[in-house]
Amino acid sequence: MTSANTGTEVGSFVSRFNLQQYVVYLGFLAIFLFFAFMLSDSGFLTVRNLSNIVLQTAPVTIMAIGLVFVMSAGEIDLSIGSIVAVSALAAAVTIASYGMAAGIVAGLGAGILIGLINGALVAYVRLPSFLVTLATMGLFAGVSRSMTDLRSISVTNGAFTGFFGSGSLLGVPSLIWWTVIAIAAGHLVYRETRFGAHVLATGDNARAASVSGISVPKIRLAVLTISGGLAGLAGLLYAGRLQAAKYTLGETDLMTVIAAVIVGGTLLNGGKGSIVGALVGSLMMGMLNNGLILMGLSVSDQMIVRGLIILTAVAVSLRDKSR
Amino acid sequence: MSAPILQLQDIRKNFGGITAIENFSLEVFPGEIVALVGDNGAGKSTLVKIISGVHTPSSGTIMIEGKPVTMSNATMGRAHGIEVVYQDLALADQQTVYMNMFLGREPLNRFGLLDRRRMIDETEKLVKELDVRIPSAHATIRDLSGGQRQGVAIARATHWASKLILLDEPTAALGVAETAKVEAIVQSLKQRNVGILIISHSLDQVFKLSDRICVLRRGKQIGVRETKKTDKNEIIAMITGLQQQ
Numbered sequence: 001m002t003s004a005n006t007g008t009e010v011g012s013f014v015s016r017f018n019l020q021q022y023v024v025y026l027g028f029l030a031i032f033l034f035f036a037f038m039l040s041d042s043g044f045l046t047v048r049n050l051s052n053i054v055l056q057t058a059p060v061t062i063m064a065i066g067l068v069f070v071m072s073a074g075e076i077d078l079s080i081g082s083i084v085a086v087s088a089l090a091a092a093v094t095i096a097s098y099g100m101a102a103g104i105v106a107g108l109g110a111g112i113l114i115g116l117i118n119g120a121l122v123a124y125v126r127l128p129s130f131l132v133t134l135a136t137m138g139l140f141a142g143v144s145r146s147m148t149d150l151r152s153i154s155v156t157n158g159a160f161t162g163f164f165g166s167g168s169l170l171g172v173p174s175l176i177w178w179t180v181i182a183i184a185a186g187h188l189v190y191r192e193t194r195f196g197a198h199v200l201a202t203g204d205n206a207r208a209a210s211v212s213g214i215s216v217p218k219i220r221l222a223v224l225t226i227s228g229g230l231a232g233l234a235g236l237l238y239a240g241r242l243q244a245a246k247y248t249l250g251e252t253d254l255m256t257v258i259a260a261v262i263v264g265g266t267l268l269n270g271g272k273g274s275i276v277g278a279l280v281g282s283l284m285m286g287m288l289n290n291g292l293i294l295m296g297l298s299v300s301d302q303m304i305v306r307g308l309i310i311l312t313a314v315a316v317s318l319r320d321k322s323r
Numbered sequence: 324m325s326a327p328i329l330q331l332q333d334i335r336k337n338f339g340g341i342t343a344i345e346n347f348s349l350e351v352f353p354g355e356i357v358a359l360v361g362d363n364g365a366g367k368s369t370l371v372k373i374i375s376g377v378h379t380p381s382s383g384t385i386m387i388e389g390k391p392v393t394m395s396n397a398t399m400g401r402a403h404g405i406e407v408v409y410q411d412l413a414l415a416d417q418q419t420v421y422m423n424m425f426l427g428r429e430p431l432n433r434f435g436l437l438d439r440r441r442m443i444d445e446t447e448k449l450v451k452e453l454d455v456r457i458p459s460a461h462a463t464i465r466d467l468s469g470g471q472r473q474g475v476a477i478a479r480a481t482h483w484a485s486k487l488i489l490l491d492e493p494t495a496a497l498g499v500a501e502t503a504k505v506e507a508i509v510q511s512l513k514q515r516n517v518g519i520l521i522i523s524h525s526l527d528q529v530f531k532l533s534d535r536i537c538v539l540r541r542g543k544q545i546g547v548r549e550t551k552k553t554d555k556n557e558i559i560a561m562i563t564g565l566q567q568q
Binding site: 192 | 397398401407409413414415416417422426427428429431435436437
């Protein structure tokens, strides 16, 4: 290797690093500044509104953490939105008869179980995760509708709604605690453990991972189970905050979660990703929702503008990444 | 001469009714480079898989330092101190050099978390010893040239191999200058007192690097020659089965 050669390699490394790692932060800042100026007299910048954004995005952030693991392993999970509804309903129904603890077990258990089904089909039956989770997405959307005949179930257990939604500890709302703890734990596992390294290696080059002694099927089973469990937790958070569960919960979250994860610097093809990036991506999506509502756009206009912005953001963050 | 580090005795491998390898016997001594040559389909890659533990031979004995071993997967091969450098580079492209160096065997600190410091230090030390010129242990594999990548793959094998390094066409994908660099690295491995088995299509390379040459044709061992006492014509005749004048 000549030194000139090494020089250009270092150069391209630096420029790619800049573009990819910081696009989410720049986008976040740009959208923030835009709304701050445009909506300076509509209350966008108030502490109440900003903290509201964080509270509203908590379930999406939790789901995004799971999806970072899944996508880093080179898989996808389309069923998370349906899992949210099933878990929330399972928890709500169970709490009504058996109390809070049983409700938590039922909600999380439903998510983990669906995740295990997805994972087993992908890892051991060797079906593509795109098709498996597309099918379970539809299947469990049906299950959530039939569980209560489309009826909404209210959650009146104060301990539950406080713990998962409206309560606070040390002056900090419980949804922020959930977000912070999940991000910290997710980041630690993703970046600093053998499991995290093996997830990345599996998504990067499954054959290399396999000949290095990593059990690729176990990794695939694990990431989809984690994703299912976290979607279940997101369902509990929705049920806690809204004090009710309905089949519509999580219905429109899939696109938002995928956009947050990709904008946050996680590669669709696996091998590279960021938990903190997914958090910022998720907050960016929440801010976008909030700002467009405050700007007075109609629901249909909001959907169009949001779609266009997500498309732009994803295009920018994917540029030259998926080489 | 010291005891052989690897001994293959009368190895045979059948796939269904087809015999891929038969009557294969070979010894590799520490500090020695043995080349395995043969035409496409001669059984070289089957043999690599047998020695690395991926395939179990149908009959015959594999001995490491005089002790018979049975292996049923590559993890067991690694446990016996055998490392393979594959021609298509079993590296994770988007991970760093040091993570690749320890892929599947990452050291942990006392909190049970990845010991990055140790991985980086050991990677830098080894890369320097082997003179693999990479920008840093933090570099991402895909930012490296083909030669640098193969250097990393060889460094990884060297780090973990206590007995034998198996190189499967290590320069097949490389240019002239990079090939020369990798050959120099392979040459330097002899000092480490491990056995080296190299598979190569390039007879120039085989003659440059090896101490002995083993020829395979259609699953049969044609013969083993000391590199100094043979020439290309004889080896080509053995590979093709045609007599040359």
